[in-house]
Amino acid sequence: MTTIYCLTPASYWATFAGKSEYVPRDYKEEGFIHATKGDNLLYKVANRVYHNFDEELLLLVIDEALVTSEIKYEQAKDKNLYPHIYGPLNVDAIVEVKTMHHTKEGWTLNFSSRI
Template structure:
């Protein structure tokens, strides 16, 4: 979907936010924005880089950019690619799905919805 972006989150951390009106990651205070990616391929690359040694369950928040109440800016990262950054809390209405990330042979990929 054209307006879809992704936010990775460990399941144990997401469970603390699942019933709230908005979501903020652990590093929000330090970073000043919420990291996101666009497209399944880039999502996999980021998950493999950031969560390479992560042993727990990893989820991905599926976000509709048009429903976000906080501004989203596409900014260049160290790898030269543009990433969406959400400057403010991520409102519940913008999270249209939550999916599991699946690891196969040391590589992460997007899986099914947690509600299925």
């Protein structure tokens, strides 16, 4: 299994309960779903994008092979390649939902799983 990650506020994720597809808040503006791959990039993105976020943050663990929308690996301004999902994310590709934990040093992964 090839795993990619997507971060989302828990309150926003809750609005998709029982639905078959997920799209983030900025999907219409961006045209794709931002994702990341690998622990190093995960923490880098979490600490950059959600630096001042003080609500519950979730990590969607996604099996890339199960995603029905097109995934393109594209280089970002930081020169890293990131997976971008061009279309809604089918929730059956999400194999686990984990809680992130915010500390003084930044975001870390809480190893307990929601599903």
